[in-house]
Amino acid sequence: MNAALDVIRERLRRFGTDVEKTSPLYSYLAVNAAADxxxxRLLAVAPAPEPELLLAAVQRVLQAEPFHELTNYYPTLGGSYGPDAGLWGMWRAFALERADRVRALVATRTVPRGNEVGRxxxxxxxxxxxxxxxxxxxxGLLEVGSCAALLLGMDLYSYRYQSEQAGQVAAGPGRAALGLHCALRLEPGQKGPTIPKRLQVSARVGLDHDPVDLADEDEYAWLEACVWPDQPDRLRQLGAAATVRNKKPPILVKGDPxxxxxxxxxxxxxxxxxVLLTSNALRPFSAERVTAFRAAVAELAAARPTxxxxLEEYSAGLLPDYPALDTPQAVLSCTRWTGGAEQTTPLARTSWHGERMHWLA
Structure with missing residues (x-):
């Protein structure tokens, strides 16, 4: 148990360091949890002990107590306080006093990887x-690791891409229920991506081990709890995308990728x-599992245009010939098959939540 606990504490510490700029609240809590x-130990019951899982579990329990003083630190729950000297003691007491409920969530839930609407x-x-x-x-869009399949509605959202060279480019329906903004970095003289006004999507299929039923209040509440609490815009995006999906639902398939x-x-x-989509779906895969998945995709491509x-980590192994992309950022790439030969092209380095993109192609 001590060795396992050491691993958990190191993961918490590393996570806290990694998100220091993007989520000051979770950075503060994770670093303190690593030292406690x-x-x-609340994470020890998790099959895959991820720091985000513990933080989401505590937020889910807090959702049921909307008048608790701790909500003052959670903008997604109406709070406005930043991390201060009083936060850690209050958060620690809340989590440990409700340890049974927190452990029950940690032991049975996972953090959805493909559910970030901003992507x-x-x-x-x-x-x-x-x-x-x-x-x-x-x-036809096919998303693997689709969770609630919110990315499959991408043609129904509106977009604003802002770059220094090209100014603002708009795309998508003019009166969309959800609008997304992305800062686009281009190299000097670079033309950048062609961004059409419309995408024509005629079929939407999501494949997941455990697809999320948005009509299930508990399932939807867990998705909300997985949104980092000091990023309320992501919560609003989740709600808007869920509304869009309910109006034009995809086909959801429960199965193995x-x-x-x-x-x-x-x-x-x-x-x-x-057009197959994966969004941080390969991270939990072993190297052998990634190889098997790539073989399955290649087999599909041999049968029909695919x-x-x-959008994956460089370490997923899709771009071994591009070591310059080995950064904490996500890598957006496109793979096609011509005459049976696989060709993967890196398109961009991006933030994980969709706010920024450095176009490469």
């Missing part, structure tokens, strides 16, 4: 590129090219 054996702004120009390469007509990939793709009409647009 009793709090860190749609990253995928939009990449999917548009794949659609052009496929002939310029409508496509390797064994059931072909079956899920079969839910897309044969006359549509398949393009794979991925």
């Amino acid at each position: 054996e009793d709090v860190a 749609a702004a990253l995928f939009y120009p990449a999917v548009a590129l794949a659609a052009r390469q496929a002939g310029g007509g409508p496509v 390797v064994a059931d990939l072909a079956g899920a793709a079969g839910r897309i009409p044969d006359d549509l090219p398949v 393009f794979w647009v991925s």
Whole structure:
């Protein structure tokens, strides 16, 4: 147990350091949790002890107590306080006094990886590129690790891309329920991505081990709890995307990303090219599992036109010939098959939540 606890505490410490600029609240809590054996031990019951899982579990318990003083530190729950000297003692007491409820969530829940709605702004120009390469007509989207499948509504959202060279570029429906903004960095003289006004999406399929039913209040509350509390814009995006999805629901398939990939793709009409999406879905995979998944995608591509647009860590192994991309940022890439040969092109380095993109292609 001591060795396992040491690993958990190191993960908490590293997470706290990594998110210092993007989430001061979670950085503060994770660093303090790493130094507190009793709090860190709450994660020991998790099959995969991720720092975000503990933080989300505490936020989920806090959701049920909206008048607790701790909510003052959670903007997603109406608070406005920043981390101060009184926060850690209060948060620690809250978590430990409700340890049974926190452990129950930690032991049975996972942090959804493909549920970050802001990433749609990253995928939009990449999917548009794949659609052009496929002939310029409508496509079918297939998201692996889809969770609530909110990215599958990307053609229904509006976008504003802001770059120093090109100014602002707008895309998507003018009166969309959800609008996303993305800062676009270009190199001097670089033209940047072609961003069409519209994407033609004629089929939407999500494949996941455990698809999320947005009509289930408890499931939806867990998605809310997984939003970092000092980033309330992400919570608003989640709510707007859920509304859009309910109006135009995708097909959700419960299954394995390797064994059931072909079956899920079969839910897309044969006359549509398949644009496969993965969004931080490969991180939990072993190297052998990644190899098996890539083989399954290649097999699908041998049977019908298929393009794979991925937003993954460099360590996922999709771009071994580009060591300069080995950074904490996400890497957006597009893989296509020509004559059976696989070609993966890096398109951009991006933030993980969709706010920024450095276009490379």
